[in-house]
Structure formats: structure tokens, C-alpha cells
Amino acid sequence: xxxxxxxxxxxxxxxxxxxQVWADQRTFAVANPDPGEDADPDHFYMLxxxxxxxxxxxxxxxxxxxxxxxxxxxxxxxxxxVLRPMGFDSFGxxxxxxxxxxxxxxxxxxxxxxxxxxxxMRRLGWHIDWDREVSAHEPEYYRWTQWLFLKFYExxxxxxxxxxxxWCPNDQTVLANEQVIDGRCERCGAxxxxxxxxxxxxxxxxxxxxxRRYDGVVSxxxxxxxxxxxWIGRSEGAELLFRVDELDLDxxxxxxxxxxxxxxxxxxxxxxxxxxxxxxxxxxxxDAVNEYVKRTAAARGEERLAADREKTGVFTGxxxxxxATDEPIPIWIxxxxxxxxxxxxxxxxxxxxxxxxxxxxxxxxxxxTVVEPEDGGDAEEEAFVAHSxxxxxxxxxxxTGLPAPEGARAIVEWLASTGRGRPAISFRLxxxxxxxxxxxxxxxxxxxxxxCGIVPVPEDELPxxxxxxxxxxxxxxxPLASNEEWMNVPCPRCGGPGRREADTMDTFVxxxxxxxxxxxxxxxxxPWDRQIVxxxxxxxxxIGGIEHATGHLLYSRFFVKVLNxxxxxxxxxxxxxxxxxxxxxxxxxxxxxxxxxxxxxxxxVEAHGADAVRLYVLSDSxxxxxxAWTDSGFEGTVRFIRKLWRVxxxxxxxxxxxxxxxxxxxxxxxxxxxxxxxxxxxxxxTAISAVRELVNELGDAPGDPAARFAAETAVSLLQPYTPxxxxxxxxxxxxxxxxxxxPWPVADPALLVRETFQLVVQVNGRVRDRVEVEVGLAEEELxxxxxxxxxxxxxxxxxxxxxxxxxxxxxxxxVV
RNA sequence: GCCGGGGUGGCGAAAUUGGUCAUACGCGCCUGGCUUAAAACCAGGUGUCCCCGUUGGGGGCGUGAGGGUUCGAAUCCCUCCCCCGGCACCA
Numbered sequence: 001x002x003x004x005x006x007x008x009x010x011x012x013x014x015x016x017x018x019x020q021v022w023a024d025q026r027t028f029a030v031a032n033p034d035p036g037e038d039a040d041p042d043h044f045y046m047l048x049x050x051x052x053x054x055x056x057x058x059x060x061x062x063x064x065x066x067x068x069x070x071x072x073x074x075x076x077x078x079x080x081x082v083l084r085p086m087g088f089d090s091f092g093x094x095x096x097x098x099x100x101x102x103x104x105x106x107x108x109x110x111x112x113x114x115x116x117x118x119x120x121m122r123r124l125g126w127h128i129d130w131d132r133e134v135s136a137h138e139p140e141y142y143r144w145t146q147w148l149f150l151k152f153y154e155x156x157x158x159x160x161x162x163x164x165x166x167w168c169p170n171d172q173t174v175l176a177n178e179q180v181i182d183g184r185c186e187r188c189g190a191x192x193x194x195x196x197x198x199x200x201x202x203x204x205x206x207x208x209x210x211x212r213r214y215d216g217v218v219s220x221x222x223x224x225x226x227x228x229x230x231w232i233g234r235s236e237g238a239e240l241l242f243r244v245d246e247l248d249l250d251x252x253x254x255x256x257x258x259x260x261x262x263x264x265x266x267x268x269x270x271x272x273x274x275x276x277x278x279x280x281x282x283x284x285x286x287d288a289v290n291e292y293v294k295r296t297a298a299a300r301g302e303e304r305l306a307a308d309r310e311k312t313g314v315f316t317g318x319x320x321x322x323x324a325t326d327e328p329i330p331i332w333i334x335x336x337x338x339x340x341x342x343x344x345x346x347x348x349x350x351x352x353x354x355x356x357x358x359x360x361x362x363x364x365x366x367x368x369t370v371v372e373p374e375d376g377g378d379a380e381e382e383a384f385v386a387h388s389x390x391x392x393x394x395x396x397x398x399x400t401g402l403p404a405p406e407g408a409r410a411i412v413e414w415l416a417s418t419g420r421g422r423p424a425i426s427f428r429l430x431x432x433x434x435x436x437x438x439x440x441x442x443x444x445x446x447x448x449x450x451x452c453g454i455v456p457v458p459e460d461e462l463p464x465x466x467x468x469x470x471x472x473x474x475x476x477x478x479p480l481a482s483n484e485e486w487m488n489v490p491c492p493r494c495g496g497p498g499r500r501e502a503d504t505m506d507t508f509v510x511x512x513x514x515x516x517x518x519x520x521x522x523x524x525x526x527p528w529d530r531q532i533v534x535x536x537x538x539x540x541x542x543i544g545g546i547e548h549a550t551g552h553l554l555y556s557r558f559f560v561k562v563l564n565x566x567x568x569x570x571x572x573x574x575x576x577x578x579x580x581x582x583x584x585x586x587x588x589x590x591x592x593x594x595x596x597x598x599x600x601x602x603x604x605v606e607a608h609g610a611d612a613v614r615l616y617v618l619s620d621s622x623x624x625x626x627x628a629w630t631d632s633g634f635e636g637t638v639r640f641i642r643k644l645w646r647v648x649x650x651x652x653x654x655x656x657x658x659x660x661x662x663x664x665x666x667x668x669x670x671x672x673x674x675x676x677x678x679x680x681x682x683x684x685x686t687a688i689s690a691v692r693e694l695v696n697e698l699g700d701a702p703g704d705p706a707a708r709f710a711a712e713t714a715v716s717l718l719q720p721y722t723p724x725x726x727x728x729x730x731x732x733x734x735x736x737x738x739x740x741x742x743p744w745p746v747a748d749p750a751l752l753v754r755e756t757f758q759l760v761v762q763v764n765g766r767v768r769d770r771v772e773v774e775v776g777l778a779e780e781e782l783x784x785x786x787x788x789x790x791x792x793x794x795x796x797x798x799x800x801x802x803x804x805x806x807x808x809x810x811x812x813x814x815v816v
Numbered sequence: 817g818c819c820g821g822g823g824u825g826g827c828g829a830a831a832u833u834g835g836u837c838a839u840a841c842g843c844g845c846c847u848g849g850c851u852u853a854a855a856a857c858c859a860g861g862u863g864u865c866c867c868c869g870u871u872g873g874g875g876g877c878g879u880g881a882g883g884g885u886u887c888g889a890a891u892c893c894c895u896c897c898c899c900c901g902g903c904a905c906c907a
Contacts, residue, residue, distance in 0.1 A: 223901070226820040230903045237907085255907060268907095309905080341906045348907095355905050428906055549902080620828050620842065628828070632843055639857090640842085676832075686830070689841035696841090760836045765888040767837045805887050807835055815887050 009645035011609025015724040044080040045536045049544030052089045053113040059584035072127045073720035077744040085132040085518035092507040096440040106440040132521045136510035143463035144527035146445040157203045167195035172474035173437045201431040208427040216573035227549040233428025238412045240421040242320040254342030259408035261324040262396040263370035264347035267331045271296040272339035283317030296335040311359045323420040434506035439472040439479040441504030449491035449498040478502040512559040534570040542575040582626040611722035618684040647699045651711035664706035667713040670694040672747040674717045760811035761786040763795040779806045786812040
């Protein structure tokens with residue numbers, strides 16, 4: 001009784017013990033390669049999206065980092081040098097809002113949160129190299145964020161422009177398109193307004209085409225690439241010039257249907273188009289146009305986006321020349337044309353565009369059909385004709401009769417020859433506005449000088465430290481602007497009076513390069529050493545939420561492409577393999593802070609140990625699928641861990657034996673399956689199932705000569721999932737080398753090859769019997785054995801056999 | 817509307833990509849053991865319908881629906897339905 005009691009599994013005892021060993025021995029630290037080193041092991045960069053330190057970890061984090069942990073241990077034990085760092089995305093709005101609420105400094109709140117998350121991470125036993133920890137808010141880090149900004153600025157890839165921005169009236173700040181969800185602020189839910197401001201932009205559109213390709217990517221989810229491609233949105237077509245003689249203007253339009261230009265019966269400018277007011281100047285329509293522009297500008301936002309809205313617009317009194325027909329067509333201003341797509345102006349072809357048709361109907365504009373189905377069809381009855389293979393141009397001058405796609409090419413060529421058009425590609429993607437009127441972010445190292453204009457802060461004056469301010473609230477102007485002493489600075493170029501840039505950077509800038517800094521985190525003379533970064537990168541396996549598809553994952557790709565063009569690194573895609581973990585749901589809903597239904601890992605770790613939490617979160621569901629956290633399921637895992645303990649302790653007394661019993665064979669099959677599931681498929685849940693099968697069989701065969709081997713195998717294979725209990729059991733099995741340093745087991749191929757196999761016998765494709773036969777029999781012999789089976793005989797029923805299919809090593813199918 | 821992912825027991829899911837009676841592993845449920853009792857633990861059972869000589873054995877049907885290819889289909893093809901995600905007055 002007493003002996004049994006000491007051997008009870010007690011995670012509270014075991015887990016702190018091994019965590020202390022790992023800390024003392026610096027088990028998780030990994031060195032960069034030594035320049036003189038010649039025998040370099042294979043290396044592997046394992047990365048999960050860094051956490052935002054907003055309080056404590058939730059189950060989503062536990063899932064994410066446990067997946068990374070399994071892969072880290074797995075690769076490490078396969079002999080790879082594994083880089084698995086951690087850091088904190090520590091600038092950003094929530095810390096600032098908490099600071100306003102609590103009256104503490106955002107730095108204080110942030111660092112407090114980081115300390116508590118770090119503690120949680122250690123308690124979960126994650127294999128993290130803490131020597132490489134970085135946080136975005138530390139001057140040692142953001143100094144290089146600023147440095148990178150200056151490089152982009154030098155290349156004209158960061159620029160300043162006045163632009164309509166998404167303005168959140170509640171947070172008093174500009175939002176990126178990605179932060180606007182259904183016309184509302186992602187964070188506070190307030191309705192977003194339009195506002196025109198001087199802003200900083202990254203010219204991500206310069207890389208639009210390449211960002212749609214994934215050269216250098218090894219494995220990305222199809223859906224993620226589809227989301228990014230939809231977001232970037234590429235259309236091929238032409239830019240055509242429409243002349244306004246009276247004002248001596250040529251206004252470009254973008255169209256995907258240059259074949260329909262002969263049918264353009266009107267011309268439309270977006271209300272925000274810089275020429276909109278000028279066109280109407282001096283015409284009878286001037287007042288009406290001004291009034292319309294003012295009204296639509298105010299109504300931007302949500303209502304304007306509704307596709308089923310009635311078309312509105314106003315005639316300018318001017319005409320443009322259709323470059324194909326040379327006929328004047330009326331110029332209108334209408335808000336169904338968007339300023340920030342194409343050129344902000346369109347040719348109206350009501351016969352072949354649904355929206356143009358509606359507009360023409362509303363204002364009585366003529367409809368001219370210029371494309372018809374091959375057979376003539378009943379085009380007159382139809383509002384417009386879809387673009388398809390069997391269509392030909394009509395009413396199109398010398399192009400009449402050409403098939404539509406060919407006609408499009410011929411027309412663009414013809415217009416190009418007189419300078420009135422050219423082939424063009426248009427993207428939906430906009431440049432990335434990254435100015436934020438906020439305090440808790442990376443200062444933008446720019447000085448505005450009355451004489452010199454925009455002047456970058458010299459590199460040797462970096463970092464521009466984030467100053468202290470009285471109040472973090474924006475109140476219309478950015479908080480940094482309230483610190484007059486900080487704001488006023490001599491111009492770095494002429495020494496005259498200058499004012500600092502008071503906006504800070506979007507935190508997505510910080511996270512666009514953190515994975516590079518991890519490689520060389522303490523470098524004081526450069527953001528990184530190119531040799532070191534090129535050694536580790538691209539990241540071999542990245543894991544994080546799919547919600548970052550059009551944000552972080554796109555920005556990081558853009559950054560790496562630019563940095564490659566600058567010669568700062570030697571690759572063009574940051575993440576070779578990408579994987580999205582599913583959501584952890586509880587009580588049928590997504591866990592999120594805003595819903596207040598977060599179950600933290602702390603209580604569960606406290607009650608049942610980190611191993612149980614780690615193992616359960618990866619059990620039962622494929623890694624990319626949402627999963628429900630159920631108490632009964634978790635209890636099942638706790639039960640299994642206790643069973644593992646019991647069964648392994650029982651086998652510890654058994655003698656080592658190499659006898660190839662069925663249990664030994666099962667152990668080798670499990671090694672093969674678990675290795676393949678983790679390595680190739682990331683199917684952590686089926687790997688766990690396989691080990692459970694092995695443990696079940698071991699439990700059923702305590703006296704088996706291979707019991708000890710089976711126990712050791714189960715412990716070894718579970719080690720990446722449950723590092724504490726397996727470390728303890730491995731030691732109790734009498735091993736001196738700790739299990740995490742044990743090479744990953746390799747299945748013995750000899751034991752995987754069977755001497756006999758179960759031959760499946762089918763009659764007409766239906767399984768009728770199975771028989772154990774020796775491997776390597778001739779086909780005729782297999783067929784003869786199959787026919788001899790009584791149950792097969794019964795189904796053959798004396799009928800003649802028409803065909804025989806033999807799959808060697810598997811089955812015989814008799815067709816009658 | 818366009819693009820992408822998906823639909824398998826009561827539930828989470830497996831079947832590694834055309835070849836072992838489809839449902840491994842787990843949850844739930846049922847039966848039994850242990851117990852004064854309960855919990856825990858342990859053992860067995862659990863798609864569905866039917867048949868027989870009924871502590872056993874045999875058969876039909878079953879992977880959203882319908883069709884097709886094949887000796888053989890959850891897996892491939894066609895048509896359709898439904899669910900989830902992205903884009904959308906984007907010219």
C-alpha cells in the first residue's frame with residue numbers, strides 16, 4: 001500500500017522539478033553557428049506568431065505554442081539545430097487604453113504583462129530560447145524599426161501623402177483598411193469616418209504582382225493564398241485616354257473591356273477626382289456639381305458601399321471625346337465610381353456593364369450594343385451581354401466582326417499607335433498607411449524643417465526615443481505633439497528650427513521584421529548580420545492565426561522582398577511553410593476576450609499539470625480545425641496520463657529484450673506512424689491516438705518480453721507532447737541520458753516487414769474472407785489459396801471465374 | 817456574383833490520397849466487476865436493418881443527394897444541395 005503511494009503520479013512534484021533542470025542546464029538555448037565550424041548540423045527555424053502582451057495567455061496561445069513545441073522537440077531529437085525564439089508585440093492600443101484607464105504608464109503595464117506571460121510560458125514547459133527574447137517597445141529593438149523605415153524612405157518605398165483615411169472618432173486615430181470591419185473600428189466598434197490627412201505610406205503596391213505569386217514558398221494553405229490574392233485583386237485591361245478639348249485635358253480610364261469602347265456613351269468621374277470641380281467650373285452645372293461633391297464626400301463610409309443602392313450623379317456640362325468613335329460623350333460625376341480604384345474615372349458602356357446600364361436607365365443615356373453572341377441572338381432584349389467565347393464585335397468600325405477577345409487586343413493596339421491607350425493592369429491593393437496618432441508606438445524618425453522640408457533623422461542619432469507625455473489621449477492631435485520640448489528640434493540638415501513627426505508607427509511595422517531580429521537579437525551595430533539571418537531563414541515552419549492573412553502575413557512578405565532588393569538578406573519569402581491553428585472553443589463559441597468566455601490554462605495546469613493540458617489541446621482534432629474544449633475530453637486525457645504512468649512503472653521492472661513479439665512489432669509500427677504524422681502531416685492528434693493504442697496493448701500484456709521496449713517507446717514518442725512526465729519516467733526506466741537528448745526513435749524496417757500478411761479475398765469486389773499467408777507467394781498460389789476458402793467457395797457458387805485481380809501483398813479479387 | 821475550404825456514427829474524428837468487412841483513438845451511453853454506497857478504477861458492448869440451427873453465426877444497406885468511371889470509390893469524374901471563410905458599385 002505504502003509503496004504504491006510513493007509511485008503515484010503527481011504533476012505538482014514532477015513538473016517544477018524538470019523545469020528547474022531545464023533552466024539550470026540552459027537546455028533550450030541554441031547558439032548561432034560558429035564561423036569556423038565546419039560540421040554543421042541541419043538547422044530548423046520554428047516560429048509561432050509572437051503574442052501581444054495584453055494580460056495572460058488563453059487556450060488559443062496554448063494550442064499555438066504547444067504545436068510549435070512538439071515540432072521543436074521533434075526536430076531537435078532528429079538532430080537538427082533548432083531555433084525557437086519568443087518575443088512580444090508590445091506596442092499598441094490596448095496597453096495605451098489600459099494606461100488611460102489605470103493611470104499607469106503603458107510601459108509599466110506592458111512589462112508587467114510580459115513578466116506574467118513569461119512565467120506562464122515557463123510553467124507550460126515550452127522549449128523557448130529566452131536568450132533571444134525581444135520586445136517591440138524596447139529602444140534596442142525599435143531603433144532598428146526606425147532604421148528600416150529610413151531605408152524604405154531612401155528608396156521612395158515610404159512616402160508622405162495627403163489621403164482620405166479611415167478615422168475612428170472614438171479612438172481618435174487613423175485605421176488601416178485591415179482594421180475596418182464592416183465600416184466599423186476593429187477594436188472599439190465605432191463607425192469609421194472619412195477624413196483627409198497627411199499620412200505615411202509604404203508603397204506595398206509596387207510589389208503587388210509579386211505578392212500574388214509564391215515563389216520560394218514550400219507549403220502554404222491554399223485558402224490563405226486565395227485570401228491574399230483576393231485582397232490584392234489583379235485585373236488585366238487597358239488604360240484609355242478621353243480628351244476634353246475645351247480644357248485641353250486627357251483623362252485616363254481603366255477598363256477590363258477595351259473591346260466595348262465603341263459602346264461608351266458617357267463618361268464618369270468619382271466625386272473625389274481632382275478634376276471633378278474644375279470640369280464644371282464656368283458651366284451652368286457648377287453649383288450642382290459642387291453640391292453633389294460635398295454631399296457624397298460626407299456620405300462616404302458604409303452607405304456608399306451598398307451595391308443595391310439607387311444610382312445618383314450629376315452632369316458637368318462638359319463632354320469628352322470617345323477615342324474610338326471621336327464622338328463627344330457627356331461627362332458626369334457619380335459616386336458609384338471610386339477614386340481609389342483604377343484612375344477614379346470610367347467610360348460608361350451601358351450595353352455591357354450592369355452598373356453603367358443602371359446609371360444610363362436612371363438618367364436617360366443612350367445604350368449602344370457593340371458585342372453580340374455569335375448567332376446574333378436576342379441581344380436587343382437583353383440589358384447587357386456577358387463576356388464569353390462566342391461573341392463578336394458589332395457597331396465597332398473596322399473591328400466589327402472580330403471575336404471579342406481578339407477585338408480587345410486589336411483596339412488597344414490601334415489606340416496605342418496614336419497615344420490614346422495602352423495595356424494596363426489594375427490592383428485592388430492600396431498602399432499601406434502606417435501613421436498612427438497614438439502614443440504607445442515606434443516614433444517615426446523624421447523632422448519637418450521650414451527650409452528643408454521632410455528631413456530624415458540621421459542613422460547615428462537613432463533611436464528617436466519615445467518621449468514622456470502628460471496624457472496619452474489623442475484629442476485630435478497626436479499625444480507626442482503635446483511634449484513641446486521634444487517636438488522642437490534643430491533640423492538635422494540646416495540646423496534651423498524643426499518639428500518632429502508626432503505620429504507613431506502601426507504596430508504591424510514592428511512585427512514585419514521581428515523574425516529577422518531573433519536570429520541576431522543583440523546586434524548593436526546593425527538590425528542583423530546578413531550571414532546569420534541567411535543561415536536561419538526563411539522560417540522553416542510558421543504557425544499562427546489565419547486572421548493575419550491580409551495583415552501581418554502580407555506585410556512581412558513585402559518587407560522581406562524589399563530587404564532582399566536592398567541586399568540586406570538573401571531570400572524573398574519569409575515563411576517557407578505556413579500553418580494556421582484552429583480556434584479553441586468553449587461552450588460552443590469562439591474564445592475571445594471581448595466575449596468574456598476565456599478559460600485560462602492556469603487553473604487547469606494547477607489542477608492536472610501542464611502535460612495534461614498540452615496533450616489534450618492537441619488531441620482529438622486536426623491541428624488546423626477548430627476544436628471544442630470539453631471537460632470530459634480533458635478528463636479522458638488526464639486518465640490516459642495516469643494510465644501511462646501506471647503501465648510504464650509496471651514495465652520498468654521487466655528485462656530489456658529484443659524478442660520480436662507482436663507487442664515489439666506494434667511499438668515499431670507506432671514509431672513509424674508517429675514520426676510520419678508529425679513530420680509530414682502535422683497530424684498531432686493521430687500520432688497521439690497511435691501511442692494510446694500502443695499503451696493499451698502494453699497494458700493488456702504486462703508480462704510480454706517486449707514490455708520494457710514498448711514502454712520506452714511510448715515514453716519516447718510522447719516526449720514532445722508531455723516533456724515532464726516523460727523525463728521522469730525515462731529516468732525511472734534507468735536511463736542516464738535525459739529523454740529530450742535521446743535521438744528520435746527509428747522504426748526497425750525488418751520488424752515492419754511481415755513474414756505473413758492477411759490476404760483479403762474479394763468476390764466481385766466485396767470482401768468475403770481473409771486468410772493469413774506468407775509474404776512472397778506467386779500470384780497463382782495466392783489465387784489458389786483464395787479459391788480454397790469455404791466462404792469464398794460459397795460465394796463463387798460454382799460460377800465460372802471471368803477475371804482475377806491480384807494486388808500483391810494485399811488482396812485477390814475474383815470476378816464471376 | 818467571383819475565389820477558396822468543407823459535408824463520414826449520438827459527439828470530436830480516423831481511413832496517409834483507388835485496395836484489409838468504413839468508423840482507429842477518444843468522448844458519451846449501456847452492461848458487468850470492485851465497494852455498505854458513491855466516486856475513482858477495471859472488463860466487455862455500442863452504424864443500421866434483417867435472417868438462422870441464437871453463450872454463436874450469416875446476410876443486405878450505409879461516408880450530403882443523384883448519376884458515372886472501375887474488378888473495386890469516403891477517395892476519381894459530372895449535376896445538384898447545404899455549411900464555413902475571403903472579395904464585391906473594383907470598371
